[in-house]
Amino acid sequence: MILKSIFSTATILLFGVISSAQEDKASLIKKVEGFSHPESVVIDELNNYMYVSNMADDAPGDGFISRLAEDGSIETREWITGLKDPKGLLVKGDKLYVTNNTEIIEMDIAKGEISKTIKVESAKSLNDITIDDNGDLYISDSGKSAIYKMDTDSGQVTEWLDSKDLEYVNGLLFGNQKLYASAWGSDNKPGNFLMINPDDKSIHKISSKGIGNLDGVQKIDNETFYISDWGTGKIYRINTDGKKEEIISSDKSSGDILFLEKKNELVLPMNFQNEIWWYKIN
Template sequence: MKSTIKLGLIGLSASFLFAQCGPQKTEETEEVAVIEEVKSPTLTKLWETPATLETVESVLYDEATGTIYTSNIIGQDPLGKDGKGSISIIDNEGNIVTQDWVTGLNAPKGMGISNGKLYVTDIDQLVEIDIATAKVSNRWPVQGAQFLNDVATHDGKVYFTDMNTGKVHMYADGKITTISEGHDSINGIAVANDGTIYGLDASGLKKWNADGTAEVVNNAVTGGDGLVILGDGNFVASRWQGEVWFASAEDQSILLDTKAEESNTADIGYNPSEMIVYVPTFFKNKVVAYKLDY
């Protein structure tokens, strides 16, 4: 990020009348540089969960209830159909509320909430979980799917990506359609309040236009995983390798780098009211929460 320097003209004028015969000081005007520092965004660690969320891939914060969900692959294979995957619930202090809230999944990844249902991608199907009962209420197979990944919801619609096929799908009213193709390693997806779709693929941070075409907004944040829309053209994006970025159309900076600790930064979650970023560490088996200051 950049610092901005503004020059202001400050007039210094004073007339002093000393006792009896004090001389009058002439008016002086001088130019002074006033520095206005623009702070770079930062992440400050708040807490971390116990390391029992096995291969935690994604975190979702539910603004309506304050519930925090995690998806856990449980194992080394992100494509393994072994029935070991699960969803857990944690609280906003890093405690694990319910380790096995929903079980029997394979390799669950992205999550989104719509109409009382939690939608989770699970390799080649979209799993629908009834939140009230904590039961799987439906499984929607996706034709030709290979590596379903991130999820975003808006206005009753569920959007999700397939990293291997480069497609973006949409679920609505019991049907799944493909709304966009040709996006190399597409992963993170998010939808703005006005319905504009943003995504992360090998070319960077992308924006979908009303006519269905897509354009690259920022070409530095390539191969991203989780995506958060902050507003005013600002975003937070994670890269699985161990990086969390602040990005806009004009600039970008790395907020967090955990590669040296071999700690991944997978599909991040976000609490907008408290500006907290939740980072799933994948093989480190925990979620770490950070306060965002920008």
């Protein structure tokens, strides 16, 4: 009994050390309330604002974009309105782009209004947006397991890749002349972190096995990324060799995250909670 008691005590102490180390990887520093099913958050460094896409409810046109001050407080809750399930956001110069169900919406940042609506005829559920070195946009279609490409000079959108191997792709990020993707998964199989070669459109699994319902992806450096698991609220740091480490354990519905490199902070749009959660990476 004495040996068993000593073993149990040691186990508890060891577990406590592991748990403490896990918690020390990041600290929750604030929560900002007042959103309506937020999905994505991006930073506009030129104008010192952040923007949040609010999917809102099921009524047509009830979606909107919020504009936040640099400290994360809501400057204008319904800054641009009349949207339907807005999700992925991208700042490109003086323009803000958002996926809007089966459309790509271009917004004029200075005027705070919609400047162009681009219908994607074959789309099912457009999600995230990223930009390559040439200024062209890549847009994920989570409903179709496809990626579209948009020439921003002509505004022409073409289906770039349609494959079940994309595992119903969600988050996108272009970097190092490669396209990185966090996949939602399908058929009760968890999604992987993927790398797509733009030259031949080959798809490579970075993770050795499925991780979860992956959503956001943010770059730390050329070989390391943050990815979010919407289904569990976990945020992982993952390398291009597939090694991953849990950094944050939030709640279910953490969406298209933002990494603020200068502050070493992660910003999580929490869809179910109608809040934005800020974490300091330790």
